[in-house]
Amino acid sequence: MKKYTVKSVYDEITATVTHIVFDQNTLDAVVIDPVLDYDPASSKIFFDSVHKIETFIKKENLSVHLCLETHAHADHLSGAQELKKRFPQIKIAIGSKITEVQMTFKKVFNLPDFFVPNGSQFDLLLDENSFIHAGSIEIKVISTPGHTPACISYWIGDALFTGDALFMPDTGTGRCDFPSGSAQSLYESIVNKLYKLPDSLRVFVGHDYKGNGTREAKWETTLEQEKLYNIQLKAYTTKEDYVRLRQTRDSTLAAPRLLLPSIQINIDGGRLPAPEENGVSYIKLPIKSR
Numbered sequence: 001m002k003k004y005t006v007k008s009v010y011d012e013i014t015a016t017v018t019h020i021v022f023d024q025n026t027l028d029a030v031v032i033d034p035v036l037d038y039d040p041a042s043s044k045i046f047f048d049s050v051h052k053i054e055t056f057i058k059k060e061n062l063s064v065h066l067c068l069e070t071h072a073h074a075d076h077l078s079g080a081q082e083l084k085k086r087f088p089q090i091k092i093a094i095g096s097k098i099t100e101v102q103m104t105f106k107k108v109f110n111l112p113d114f115f116v117p118n119g120s121q122f123d124l125l126l127d128e129n130s131f132i133h134a135g136s137i138e139i140k141v142i143s144t145p146g147h148t149p150a151c152i153s154y155w156i157g158d159a160l161f162t163g164d165a166l167f168m169p170d171t172g173t174g175r176c177d178f179p180s181g182s183a184q185s186l187y188e189s190i191v192n193k194l195y196k197l198p199d200s201l202r203v204f205v206g207h208d209y210k211g212n213g214t215r216e217a218k219w220e221t222t223l224e225q226e227k228l229y230n231i232q233l234k235a236y237t238t239k240e241d242y243v244r245l246r247q248t249r250d251s252t253l254a255a256p257r258l259l260l261p262s263i264q265i266n267i268d269g270g271r272l273p274a275p276e277e278n279g280v281s282y283i284k285l286p287i288k289s290r
């Protein structure tokens, strides 16, 4: 298996890990899950996270071909469009089932007719088991639904990027309580797909919560470690046990802090809403009663 270099950038505010994967020989590169910083209280965006990625890319003289989204995130705004402004050749890719997520949230946000839930907001829609290329880098697309129906894991050489499917072994797996999320599906995705891949694969996760504040942030492990020690889903865990544990845990979790702003922007390829006639963009927040 070809070994690529991975530079990971940790966002302290949203606990998101952005990965830059590159070929040391050709300098071809991809960026996985970039973050656009957003402060909901002041409704201000800022570019610290994108700037870190941009600086690294320029310092290493990388040729970035793709921005790979593992899914439509519910806890941070995607930095894909800002990255594309800085590197216009980048194509933004996401799983083809994003259309299901778009249909769901078009209704939730009562989006206008011109928002068509057909995935056209992204440059590339990726299908299960397909291969895509970024210069000398070959990427296998593995559909890993459960956290959302459109989640993708990316297998690149000796590394596997699991997004919010698998976290570090002491943390477990992604939550499955978003619309069309499914603990049963996530079990199938992890046990029947990811755990069938070579044990030696390096696993890079999409978030890390520092073991609930008990350790430093970590984002790299191996598939062998996950299968042996994942606190929620080991190779021998039964589906029944996992689903019970996942659903019990999910029933205790609050909605992510940036859920409503994130989703409406991220299903539109990471674009901010079009400015109104006064030049200002507005985020829409539905009001529900308890």
Ligand SMILES: [Fe+2]
Residues within 6 Å of the ligand: 071, 072, 073, 074, 075, 147, 164
């Ligand atoms: Fe997520």
